Amino acid sequence: MPKAANVQRTHKHKHLVLDQSKLERAKKVLGARTETETIDRALERVISEDEKSRRAWAAHERFIREAIRHGVEIDDAFGRLERK
Secondary structure, eight states: OOOOOOOOOOOOOOOOOOOOHHHHHHHHTTTTTHHHHHHHHHHHHHHHHHHHHHHHHHHHHHHHHHHHHHOOOOOTTTTOOOOO
């Protein structure tokens, strides 16, 4: 996964108790060589997925708001939109 050029990386030693079978499965799925690389890739993926999800929700909400602005009837099933 590409890393942002302006992100400063800091490393700290951590002592973790992990499920070894999950770690081995994640290592295989992620194509990592080491356990540290596995955890690092998994964290990057979680952060990336969160950002994608936030962007998708923002785009969805913009789409819905624009539809409402143009008089399209919208059923806000998630209760996330405020009508103005």
